[in-house]
Amino acid sequence: MMTGSRKLLILGGMAFAALGMLYGLQYALLVEHQTLDHMGGSLSQSFAAAASRNAGESQAALEQYGETKYDYVRQVDAHSHWIGLATLMIVLGVIFERVNFSEGIRQLVAFSLLAGSALFPLAIILQTYHHGALVWKALAVVGSGLIIAALAATAWGFARPGTTG
Amino acid sequence: MPAIPRPFPDSASLAPTLAAGFAPLSARRLYIFGGIALIAGGLLFGDIFAVFILHQNAARQGEALSAASRAIAAGNAAAVNEWFGHLGNVLEDRGTKVDAHVHIIGAGYLALLLALVQPYIALSRQTKKSLAALFIAGGVLLPVGIFLIHYIGLSGSPFSTIGWASVLADSAGALLTLVLILQAWGFWKYVRSRQLSEPELGDEDSMSRRALLTGGTILVLLGLLHGAYYSGALLYEHERMETAILQRLISAATVGNLDAATAEINNFGNLAGARAVNIAAHSHIIEFGLLAMLLSFVQPLVFLSEKWKRRWVKLLLGGSVILPVFVLLELKLGMLAGGIADIGGLMVMVSLVGMLVGILRYSGGLDVAETDVAEADAAEGA
Structure with missing residues (x-):
């Protein structure tokens, strides 16, 4: 039977997988190549400026490299985590009736996984707009906490004896 | 086989x-x-x-x-x-x-x-x-x-x-x-x-299926916990260290101190290695966990004896633990750990091929049975 919790996980998972792929596609098409060029170019420029004994330019280019890499790592992380979490949601959606809790608790667990899977990659992307902003780091922690709590509950539900419909 | x-x-x-x-x-x-x-x-x-x-x-x-x-x-x-x-x-x-x-x-x-x-x-x-x-x-x-x-x-x-x-x-x-x-x-x-x-x-409740489902969920959970630890304790520190090492490398090279520059290049390599093994361990343990959960669903289609199904499951779960653990240990044990991690990957691969053979046996038998029915129908019609 397709319960509410299963629908939430499967439909949400498919939506996140498509979203993650679309995000990765637009990033690969419009941003990634330029970012990689910029990242390599900044580091190269930093070394070249040092060879020309221009310490100020070398330092500025190195900082530019650090900032570009900070963004790049998070953009790739957001893309891969969105798709990875979507896959996890769909897999769990197929077998969620084996989680031995009442449907109400299963829906709560499913919603926690859905909310965490939306918030965590989103917070990672938002960090690229405000480097080091505590609020987005906190949001990422909340998102990952929701996912871990939901998965721990799911593992517990699988291990519990007896079955619930 | x-x-x-x-x-x-x-x-x-x-x-x-x-x-x-x-x-x-x-x-x-x-x-x-x-x-x-x-x-x-x-x-x-x-x-x-x-x-x-x-x-x-x-x-x-x-x-x-x-x-x-x-x-x-x-x-x-x-x-x-x-x-x-x-x-x-x-x-x-x-x-x-x-x-x-x-x-x-x-x-x-x-x-x-x-x-x-x-x-x-x-x-x-x-x-x-x-x-x-x-x-x-x-x-x-x-x-x-x-x-x-x-x-x-x-x-x-x-x-x-x-x-x-x-x-x-x-x-x-x-x-x-x-x-x-x-x-x-x-x-x-x-x-x-x-x-x-x-x-x-099918909704069979076999030992191999339960082991894959439970083992897979635990592997994913361990991977998420490791990822949370890495991002909380190491990620930002590693990012700061990278820029600092490059800065020291450039400064040393600028004043012609090539020994210090070489030392910083080694530090840079070690840092890159530490990041790579942590990310690889995190992603591989989660991926293998998901794989185990996914394979639990196709167990009804694996036409092998329960004994052989269990062997492939043990090999898969064993490899799924060995690879990420020994990837992490590469920092301490070096190439020996790397070699053991590669064997873990090989174990997962072999178990996958074993299960694929079981599914091929199932589908082959199914196709033969369907052909027999079609031929019998044709003979009856004639």
Whole structure:
């Protein structure tokens, strides 16, 4: 039977997988190549400026490299985590009736996984707009906490004896 | 593969509902065969990469950085740019191979997943079959395109930053996305109609299935906990360290202290290694956990004795723990741990092939049974 919790996980998972792929596609098409060029170019420029004994330019280019890499790592992380979490949601959606809790608790667990899977990659992307902003780091922690709590509950539900419909 | 004292399945020994969803060239069969083949291929590619390319590539990165620091000491900016061109080439070589490995396995996982949700996709059988063929084609072309980026580059391309291999990879990515959107639309139609379009996979409660499900969930949970620890305790620290090391490297080279510069290059290599093993351990343990959970669903289709099913499950779960644990231990134990991690990957691959053989036996038996029925009908008609 397709319960509410299963629908939430499967439909949400498919939506996140498509979203993650679309995000990765637009990033690969419009941003990634330029970012990689910029990242390599900044580091190269930093070394070249040092060879020309221009310490100020070398330092500025190195900082530019650090900032570009900070963004790049998070953009790739957001893309891969969105798709990875979507896959996890769909897999769990197929077998969620084996989680031995009442449907109400299963829906709560499913919603926690859905909310965490939306918030965590989103917070990672938002960090690229405000480097080091505590609020987005906190949001990422909340998102990952929701996912871990939901998965721990799911593992517990699988291990519990007896079955619930 | 030892002889298994069981007959091939026939129409009487197979659950009719299960067999109906696994018809020759059905979407589900394409997704399951294609998915397992993609994952096994991706694992093989990853093992070859780890043994023959990864460490050699890291050494070439160190050599390029060392040459660039010597060029700084000599005040030769042109040589610096030349060595960075070389370094970029080395990094692209590594990056595209890692990406190809990740994407081929990712496509395989999605294929297995789509096999599971086919009963809930309210589209015609022919449409589902076409979508499955397109998905598998996209899953093959995407990593092939990524792999070729390093070798084809921008040759013959009308674009300034995107070569033909990137166009192939991006087109394949768009194809996969389109298939997924259409599957979501099919699922939405099911939610509205509540009519299963084909039978669900069997709900057998075997030991091998429970072990894969429980083991897989625990592996994913461990991976998430490790990821949370890494991002909380190490990620930002590693990012700060990278810039600081580069700064010290440039300063040392500028004053002509090449010994100090070499020491910083070693620090840079060690830092890159620490980041790589943490990320690899995190991603591999989660991926293997997901794989175990996905494979638990296809166990009813693995036509092997329960004893052999359990052996493949133990091998898979064992390899799934060995690989990430020994990848992490590479920092302390070096190449020995790397070799053991590669054996872990091989164990997962062998168990996958073992299960694939079981599914091939199932489908072969099914096809033979169907042919027998068709021939009997034809003979009766004559």
